[in-house]
Amino acid sequence: MANRILFVDDEQKILDSFMLNLKRRYDIHLALGPGEALAKIASDGPFQVVVSDYKMPGMNGVELLSKVMAVSPKTVRIMLTGHADMDVSIAAVNSGQVFRFLTKPCSMELLTSAIDAALEQNRLLNLEKDLLRNTLLGSINVIVEILSLVNPLAFGRSDRIRRLVMELTKSLKLPNSSKYELAALLSQIGCVTVPEEILVKRYSGQGLSPEEQHAFDRGIRTTSALIKKIPRLEEVGDIILCQLDSPSLEVEGTLGARLLLLALDYDDLTLAGKSGEDALRELQKRPQRYGAPLLAALEKLLAGEDCHRIMDLRLAGLEPGMILARDVRAMDGTLMLSRGLVITSFILDRLLSLSDTLPIHEPIHVISPDSKGCVHP
CATH class of the missing domain: 3.40.50.2300 (Response regulator)
Incomplete structure (x- = not known):
């Protein structure tokens, strides 16, 4: 009842x-x-x-x-x-x-x-809550799926950090977790305005020049300003500002900002080639940036995850729900989809369509959709 x-x-x-x-x-x-x-x-x-x-x-x-x-x-x-x-x-x-x-x-x-x-x-x-989660989040997911084909580097990253944020909020039993998921999912929207070479440097942990940092920060501010135009997403827009080179103390100290920073920094370290355990050790050197509860939740996730069921498949063998364990590239080296992205029916249809004119490098490395708790490929 x-x-x-x-x-x-x-x-x-x-x-x-x-x-x-x-x-x-x-x-x-x-x-x-x-x-x-x-x-x-x-x-x-x-x-x-x-x-x-x-x-x-x-x-x-x-x-x-x-x-x-x-x-x-x-x-x-x-x-x-x-x-x-x-x-x-x-x-x-x-x-x-x-x-x-x-x-x-x-x-x-x-x-x-x-x-x-x-x-x-x-x-x-509860109807309002469902509207936010199912309608708004569903609509934004569609937008991000489309943009993942336009800028696979940025939006593969947004999908990876979204999954990590979801696992952390679930582990910590945080209320109103939709806003944290939305912040992660939308955090890279402004990167469509940032030159790809700057994104490659930023995501691989290389230092940016003052001009490059200014361009990256401008993309973040653009993202925040756009999101704040959506009713009731003002807090999500504020959370995204934590990515700035010098975010305000009011933004950086919030739970939403600490969650997003932890997911982003973890992703940076794994992109640079570190294992999950090595990345965690690096993050633990800065407990004041994330807070002990979030670091403990990440440690628990990594200890319990099962990410070893990697399969090598031909393009025709891909199915919705699979997670890309490696980047998907065309035969000429063009990045098609970034690792960590969850394959959806839309993405799969578009990939099959593009392969008719731009052959895809095979096999494709994926993680089985029944690998629960996997926070990184």
């Missing part, structure tokens, strides 16, 4: 009354006091709605629901309160900590009406 409601009160008989009257309508869960409520959210959450009494020992309802908002932002919060607490209840609603407050005594009809409204609010919040 999706309609999971957590009732919080310091009186067991009141909780029992909620269970008796509402168990046929909702999936009811009970918590005797704020401490038990927070423990249940941590172990058995998320709940669609939390209904809390205001006056409880140790922590009042506003304080509890503020903590619920912090750990479970999509949970909709309702507070039950007496008339004497009206002012503090109104303040809680106005500050966004509480969706509704109900005065006691409260009829079951009024309570169910408020819970139904809260469930609808929860549905809308």
